[in-house]
Amino acid sequence: MAFDFDLFVIGGGSGGVRAGRVASQNGFKVALAEEFRMGGTCVIRGCVPKKLMVFGSQFSESFIDAKSYGWDVPTHPTFEWKNFRAKMHDELERLEGIYRNLLKNNDVTVYDSRAVVKDAHTVVLRDGHEVTAKTILVATGGHPVVPDFEGSQYAITSNDIFLLEELPNKILIVGGGYIASEFAGILNGLGVEVTQAYRGDQILRGFDDEARKVIAEGMVEKGVDLRLNTDVAKIDKVADTFCVTFKDGSEETFDKVMYATGRRPNTDGLGLEDAGVALGKSGEVVVDDYSATGVPSIYAIGDVTNRIQLTPVAIREGMAFVETVFKGNPTKVDHDLVPSAVFTQPEFGTVGLTEEEAAAQEPIEVYATTFKPMNHSFAGRPDRVLMKLVVSKETRKVLGVHIVADGAGEMIQMAGIAVKMGATKEDFDATVAVHPTMAEELVTMKEPVRST
Known part of the structure; x- marks a missing residue:
């Protein structure tokens, strides 16, 4: 059977766009359908605008702290939401344009339309037009849900x-x-x-x-x-x-x-179950280690599978999908030891096992310290930092790193490399500290605060 495309991607988020673009770069005929805006949750209504808002919100403390550092600042600085919002949306439009150009420059056919699955090789667009593909990739992400109650x-x-x-x-x-x-x-x-x-x-x-x-x-x-x-x-x-x-x-x-x-995968009305694709109890697409569903021609990646709901993970899954299906190199995605950041205030970076998880699996030592960081202490703030290592007693491997501090997201990326490589506590100890920094505490804690 001759198909219109080698690959049809449903969803224009980070994972779907990466998979479609790379498959096309490797000589395959690719189409992608997106019913809203290119870029998906992360770019349009998730991590990118959220992080911009995090940056904006931190200036309220910066203005106050600046006085402690000798700066003459307005007594009551004001924030203009409409000015910020306009610039934020300009940035989102710019990023969406980049996503569209990536697809265009790599000869991916784009349908600005909702697409639903009719059968193992057919999708139907909003206007009723049917398109066939040898392989279908579902990358539709998820959406926030509000529980049903009065009001x-x-x-x-x-x-x-x-x-x-x-x-x-x-x-x-x-x-x-x-x-x-x-x-x-x-x-x-x-x-x-x-x-x-x-x-x-x-x-x-x-x-x-x-x-x-x-x-x-x-x-x-x-x-x-x-x-x-x-x-x-x-x-x-x-x-x-x-x-x-x-x-x-x-x-x-x-x-x-x-x-x-809570969030729910975007599978409602996609026709997946009618096509033979199994869905989980939360509506997620059930896949194996290679992102394959029970239908040999249909795959799924990203939040719609409800594995790890992080943009870089969706991108990794998209790349592994292309390796598996289009390069003949079966590739599993390694979902173990994925570092992540939570942009709370204070900020949080984490990789590996929590103290509770590690203690439940084996004897451990915990190295931890809390202190006032230099910048906040000088400004008279009560903010405190946490630096924490969870270490296996038997292997001495660092099983988990947990950081609560300004820039914790940046720090945990580097710590994540060490943990992924299997670094031991002694490897951390052998690393010379960078002084004066908060992160130096990760390599200077010599005695455990507790052990199990």
């Missing part, structure tokens, strides 16, 4: 934050994951009165417990009203505000209520 229709999500006409004076952010916690810090830094409510005992479930505690304390110190063991019962609209009734019976009014309590 849930009044809640916004992280997608909406970037589009607000004006910032609220007071906001409730519901959730304890990295998205909720990041936006709590961002909006607090931009001058919004922020309450963060989480039904659990501590934010950032699944991360290292000691790090979670330091981050939560730092957020509260910076002005976030963090309420743990707290959940919403209902939301009522009152004029232009929203009256929130909590499950303990208390009530409070906010200008906006943002939910960041």
Whole structure:
């Protein structure tokens, strides 16, 4: 059977674009369909605009600290959301143009349309046009979801934050994951009165417990009203505000209520199950180690598979897919020891096992220190840094590194290389410190603070 294309990619995010571009570079005929904007969650409504907002929000402290360093700054500097928002969206348009040019310059046929799967080799575009392909790659990502409860229709999500006409004076952010916690810090830094409510005992479930505690304390110190063991019962609209009734019976009014309590893969209405592709309990595409579904011609990568929801992972999966399917070199994606950063304020970088995970698997030693960093100490701030190594007693390998500090995301990238290579505590000790830096503590901690 002759196909229109060798590969049809559904989804124009980072993973899908990379897979399509590289397959085309290797001489294959490729098409890609994207129903919204090229760049996907990361570029359009995720990590890129969020990081820009993180940068913007940190100036509120910088202005204050500058005075301690001898600078004459305005007593009450002001933030103009509309000016920032306009420039942010200009940047997103620029990045989207780069994505489109990458596809165009590599001869990938682009359909600005929703595409659904009809069968193992056919997709149907929004206008009813059918296109055939030898291989179909699903890279449709995910979306934030709001649980169903009375008044849930009044809640916004992280997608909406970037589009607000004006910032609220007071906001409730519901959730304890990295998205909720990041936006709590961002909006607090931009001058919004922020309450963060989480039904659990501590934010950032699944991360290292000691790090979670330091981050939560730092957020509260910076002005976030963090309420743990707290959940919403209902939301009522009152004029232009929203009256929130909590499950303990208390009530409070906010200008906006943002939910960041989970995301769901974008598989609804894609026709995958009718084509024989299995979906998991959260709607994720079920794949094997090579990103293959149960249908030999259909593959899936990125957040739609609900493995590790990180842009660099989706890109790695896209590259491995091309190696496997188009280069005849079966390649698994290594999902082990993936470093990550959480852009809370304070910032968090992590790689490997948490102390709790490591202790459950083998005897360990923990090397950790908390201290006031020089820049904040000089400015009179109470901010504290955490540097932590989790070490195997038997092999001496560093099983986990956890950093809470300014620039933790930058530091963990380098630490991640060492951990991935199997570095031991003695390898860290043998490395000369860079002084004066916060990161030097990673190679100067000589005695464990505890062991199991």
